[in-house]
Amino acid sequence: MGFLILNRVFQAALVMIVVAMAAFVLSNYVGDPISNMVGQEATQEDRDQLREDLGLNDPAPVQFVRFIGNALQGDFGISYRLQRPVSDLVAERLPATLELVMVSAIFALVVGIPLGIFTALYRTFWGSRLILTVSLAGVSLPTFVVGILLIYVFSVTLQWLPSFGRGETTALGGWTTGLLTVDGWRAIIMPAITLGLYQLTLILRLVRAEMLEVLRTDYIKFARARGLTNRAINFGHALKNTMIPVITIVGLNIGGLIAFSIVTETVFQWPGMGLLFVQAVQFADVPVMSAYLVLASLIFVLTNLVVDILYVVIDPRLRTERRVKAGV
Amino acid sequence: MSALLEVKNLSVEIPTRRHLLVPVDDVSFDIAPGEILGVVGESGAGKSLTGAAVIGLLEPPGRIGGGEIRLEGKRIDNLKYRELRRIRGAAIGMIFQDPLTSLNPLYTIGRQLSETLRTHQPLSETAAKARAIELLDEVGIPAASERIGQYPHQFSGGMRQRVVIALALANNPKLIIADEPTTALDVSVQAQIINLLKRLAADNGAAIMLISHDMGVIAETCDRVAVMYAGRIVEIGAVRNVVQAPNHPYTQGLMASIPRLGKDDARLAHIKGSMPRPTDIPQGCAFHPRCPKRFEPCDQKRPELMKGDSSQAACWLLQREADQ
Known part of the structure; x- marks a missing residue:
């Protein structure tokens, strides 16, 4: 019975990783997160700076691992619309x-x-x-x-x-x-x-x-x-x-x-x-x-x-x- | 000696949209205490329905259409549900065909046994458990006290049928209805189960109604046999007589079609045609379209059981012999 449960927990974790991947793709590749965040009058330098600060220039796997790390801590970023942490909204x-x-x-x-x-x-x-x-x-x-x-x-x-x-x-x-x-x-x-x-x-x-x-x-x-x-x-x-x-x-x-x-x-x-x-x-x-x-x-x-x-x-x-x- | 079970003119009806089917029609027999009566016939002959009617377990819309069933002289066919329930499992035990599906897969063997015991007897939980172990021991399950906590899937087919027998015999019934108790089992296990059933019945002084399509099992086990065809008993008598000198042409056909070692016939004998369905049972004797010996009255009038030289048979031939 213990083995069975362990097996199921493992499967569940696998499913969650796949889902996290979908969520990651959604948040990074549906539109440009930068242009959603900054105003119309931001300069190209500001944008590049922000991109660098947010780690969006890192390779995708690194970003994904970071995404999972944040998600595990309940951090899903900041809502574009309400400008508040998503975790607060969810809570x-x-x-x-x-x-x-x-x-x-x-x-x-x-x-x-x-x-x-x-x-x-x-x-x-x-x-x-x-x-x-x-x-x-x-x-x-x-x-x-x-x-x-x-x-x-x-x-x-x-x-x-x-x-x-x-x-x-x-x-x-x-x-x-x-x-x-x-x-x-x-x-x-x-x-x-x-x-x-x-x-x-x-x-x-x-x-x-x-x-x-x-x-x-x-x-x-x-x-x-x-x-x-x-x-x-x-x-x-x-x-x-x-x-x-x-x-x-x-x-x-x-x-x-x-x-x-x-x-x-x-x-x-x-x-x-x-x-x-x-x-x-x-x-x-x-x-x-x-x-x-x-x-x-x-x-x-x-x-x-x-x-x-x-x-x-x-x-x-x-x-x-x-x-x-x-x-x- | 008065009979333990008397069945008189029993008929079972199943109303359908178009017809009123009568799959068991005017059946009478009795069983003495300690006797083993075999009921043999093809599938659909009404054997199982007869057994179900006796214990009051006909599935709706099936119902008893007429006749009487008496256990120790007391009518049981018109009992209310509550009274009938007290008889089931106590005075009458029943064993079904498939041991693999007869036990609830989610309850331990011990729980099913003690539940059955405590439904009919005022036993404490511990007393019921002790008795359950005793019962498993009696039916030949090794290490009964360990296996009592196990589930049905942990037992083999033959072992499960032993458990089923223990369950059916838990409250020492006077009558056991065994509906094809060995059909689903390996041939090697069949004899063991039959012998077990016979021995336990003899120990308890219980009578058995053994329903089977296997003439071999019947011949080895029973005192008397009733042969059923299309819902009626066509022949009934002592097993030896019916097997060796059958009076009814159907029984004769049945006996001839049993393969025997040492007989060098190239082909196995068989009865031409097949048993009529309950929707179109022919007029007169139901067997007449397949009967090699039919003559004038057969397709007109239905024969009742008549006394033959060695058994009773429902056949006009006996009448003709008597008249001559």
Whole structure:
């Protein structure tokens, strides 16, 4: 098991190096960083001086190593648009995005898994069919449409929930959280539902399909033949076997949530990484873009790493050590 | 002696969009305590469905269409789910065909055993574990106390079928339904498993309903045999009689088609045609289109089981012999 994890960590590091390379190329070769930094009236000498000071005349590998060294220390340069260190911007924005992603992932799991189990166990019940039909709408409605609909109903018409922003936030060290105030929770409800709805329906349908598959297997039949209770069969034997593919998809989709949060954050003016990225794209703010790229990939890679480890925890067949093969 | 299991006029129905299929039709048999009854037939003959009906595990939309099933005189075919669940695994144990897929891959052998024990008996965790080790020992798994913490994938096929048997016999059932228990195993392991099953059943005084398509396994193991064809029992009687002097033309064909060493026939005998699907079972005797001995009543009226000289068979030939 230790070897397996080490192997996965190594693979993750490799992926991150490739991503860093892309980010490096982005920040150095998309346009001329110098002309983005200096004003119109800078002389050629000023430019050459700056180029030399920034080390842009060094060979590409040297620059790349320096880039990685800085990135490891959280230094991605200075935002062209806001003239502030990217790391500061990210530190301000990251909590908002992570909280949004976390709340919507929990929402999707807590609602999606039980509904998936329910619709699999009571396949012919009319309520299950209703849930499935509605979930189809959840899969096919684009995120921004859901967001705007929610704003229209709950903010404009009913005036129950705020239509934008994070509400009141509390600072805990460097982390600002909206989850400690009622106002913050009121603000996060709609963005979280908007962001999580697609994942919820996906999880629901996946859990249902996997559960139906598992319920047809021989070991479930044999468990029934041994007179085990429905509870033990459905929530013990069947559910545990259902979880392996579900964990895969959920792990991949936490990365997906971060990607989709760009749209949700724009709709709700949520002050997170997504909004920062969209604004950075509009202004060709390359340091911010490359920092976002690296950070989003890092979260992707980390969730995948966690998924791989969870596999091993759940499925004994992957624990290759101590493998005993006995004859009859 | 009264029968342990009595099945009377059992039929199994599967409603489909167009037809009501009756894959098991009007089947009656009984099993005495300690007896081993073989049920033989081609795939699709209704053997497994009969077994599933007895233990109440027909998969919807399949259902019992009629008839009665009694265990020790008590009807069990109309029990509520909760009562039926208490019988499964306790009074009736069942063994399935494929040991590789019969065990939950994510739970240790010990956990699956003690869960089964504790579902039906008021045992503490430690007592259940001790009993589980005992059971594994009984089915011939070496170093049982070490292997109890292992997962199914750490066992070979034959060993896994032993674990399956231990699970099915955990609560000393009176009746064991073994559905093709050796079909998925190596020939060299088959005999071991069959002997094990036989010995344990004898030790516990349990009866076995052994479902198989392998006439060789049936002939070696069983006291009596029921031959099924297209959802009906066409012949039933003592194994020796059915094997040596079959009354029904289908059984005769079946016996003739078993290859024997030392027989110098160039070609293996076989029955022409194939068994009808449940959607188009012919009128009269279901076997008549393939029967070499058919005559007038065969395609008109369905024969019931009749007493022959050595067994009971559902064939008009017996009627004709009796009339003459």
